[in-house]
Amino acid sequence: MSAEFTLRPPPSEVVRRDWRLPLVAAGVWAAALAGLYGSAVTGLLTVVGCIVLAAFGIGRREGVAAAVATVAFGAVLGAGVTTAHVAARDHPGLAALTAEEAHGEAELVLHTVPKPMLKRPDMVTATARLRSFRADDAVVDGNWQVLLVASGGEWAGLSSGQRLTVPAVLREAEPGRLTAAIVSARGPPGLDGEPALPHRFAAHVRERLAEAVGAVPQPEAGLIPALAVGDTSLMDPELAADFRTTGLVHLVVVSGYHLSLLVGAVLAVAVACRAGPRARVVAGAVAAGVIVVVAGPQPSVLRAAVMAGMTLLALAAGRPRAAMPALATAVLLVVLVDPDMAAQAGFALSVAACVGLLLLAFRWAKPLEHRGWPQGVALAVTIPVATQVAVTPLLVGLGSGVSLVSVPVNLLAALVAAPVVVLSVGAAAAAAVWVPAGEVAAQLAAFPARWLIWLARTGAEVPGALLPVPGGLWWGIGSALVLALVIGLLHMRRFRRAVLAVLLAAGLGAVPACLFSGGAPSGWVVTMCDVGQGDALVLPAEDGAIVVDVGPDPEPVDACLESLGVDRVALLVLSHFHIDHTAGIGGVMDGREVAAILAPPPGEARYGYDLVEERAGAVPVLEAVPGEVFVFGDTRLEVLGPPADPLSGTRSDPNNNSVALRAEIAGTSVLLAGDVELEGQRALLDRRAALDVDVLKVPHHGSSFQVPAFLEAADPAVALVGVGAGNEYGHPDPGPLGLLEEEGALVFRTDEDGPITVSRSGGGLEVRTGG
Structure with missing residues (x-):
């Protein structure tokens, strides 16, 4: 009698086999990411260098040399593919048009559904393929990845896959991506035919789901499409911010969690129906494909879809799943197909x-x-x-x-996460066939969705829920x-x-x-919050605080007020109605008493005005009048601008008609001039306004639109610049900052210093940065 034994390989062999694909994937990813910042020439040099490096490890089965060679092999693949894409991106004809910001007609195919910009909801963006661009003296044809930026309600109903022509301006894109240009639309789109069948199907499902959730009250109605297909267009912006703060955002972005639930459910049904292995694989593949089509080519969707495909192939082959190699294969394939994913x-x-x-x-x-x-x-x-x-x-x-709060919130969310996602997807599937059935499924999904909403809102209200850290x-x-x-x-x-x-x-x-x-330091004078590319400043008041502008997003200004212990806002001043000064108003008003709002006439910035008007509710809105004085304990505010007759015909009338304030806080003077530019600053000089101060909020984020005489008249000891890191406007300009420093001012910037607090200490000023 004899027995046969199958010897398992030693652990070292298992580890080496399991980690070979991850090392290749790491090489592919690193080389693709580096290649996006280079040119075709640097890409070819990278390929040659990696080939030489990989050659040193040929024949090595273990050790550092073998690992380096494996990574280098992946880098050869990544660099080679990325170099081909970069060469197409850097087409000389297209590059010449973007350099001169050419005007013409663009022929595009939308790659994604146009979505409102986070900081400019009146505008939409979408990725697209640029087929051709016809300028007055040049025509280029190709197939380039571009970013479309547009405004107007006619863009809201478009779906991915739609071909269109539009008058536009070509601009240079940010480096480090495969985006060849930014296409700024200058008119409504002209549609050219219908999208392909998969895109029409995705649009049909989204439209029917949006109709079905009409039977559910908000905010559940906006959350269900996000849970089902990642469509956050109906989701309340503040609730979306709470989901980000509490780490629940993965539930509203279709990911591996969604695919595993849905493909698992489909396979369970197939097993219950006694389907064979091949039928199960086909059913799972169809389910994964439908999710990818409807949700769109989001990074998490593509990664999860490839992983699901690898799992299904393993199932079809009758082999156990190796999770890490499956993930590595997903990364490898996704980055090789689209190197832009690496960034x-x-x-x-x-x-x-x-x-x-x-x-x-x-x-x-x-x-x-x-x-x-x-x-x-x-x-x-x-x-x-x-x-x-x-x-x-x-x-x-x-x-x-x-x-x-992410860990405890996600732990509690796990009680309903699976059923609410399945019910939300069920609502989408049912609505696609028959809207009344989708309404019933949406109403069922609304019950567990309320638990998620409560968790997100409650978790976001916890003091210090989001820890700001240096980036x-x-x-x-x-x-x-x-x-x-x-x-x-x-x-x-x-x-x-x-x-x-x-x-x-x-x-x-x-x-x-x-x-x-938290809480303000002793002798507190003013705090400039770090809200990115925007302004938000806080001053002390007798029974609360004075807030001047609120930035572009609710979360940063809310966190800033929390750190200062502000529960009541005695006066909210909006210097003007541009989005980077008004869109964060929810972060000030939610959970706090706001006694009054001071603002200028809306002028051209209607979207910001409508947003403030909607959020103000019963809070009185006062119009800024030059010479008016407000007193809150030791703090005195004097309105310096805008002029009684608003400026018109300037480069930016809303900027130049900003509310300008001179504040006196226990003997320390602060000038807050909004975004006044050349004309607005000259108007303040002409009216002989009291501009000489201890602290200056540099107008318009330190842009080049500064009158030297205005900065010299202010003659501050401390100058504060509210500006976002890497902003597309080139703020701040080194010229005005250099002038201020030459005059003896200490200049602080939120993009470099984080939040900035100025307080009176003894006979001088003390400046604290970074929180």
């Missing part, structure tokens, strides 16, 4: 979350299972922790802030190293208890820090 934050966050799930969540769940925890409960705890750890370095690097590459790398060190120590038994004790103590210490920390 998209959404794709990186999606992959990082999967890596955390595969490498950490299941491993961390094992000790809990050994202590008697059910597997589902253990994974419910470890999955949000592991994914948060994995994405934190990226969030830090992107400057997005880190949610301190940038080095901060991201530093946070990754710290997290890697902590995880490494946790896996060493001798250090585990000590590290857990430190983490527990830090967590317990954060509770009172979140609840009781």
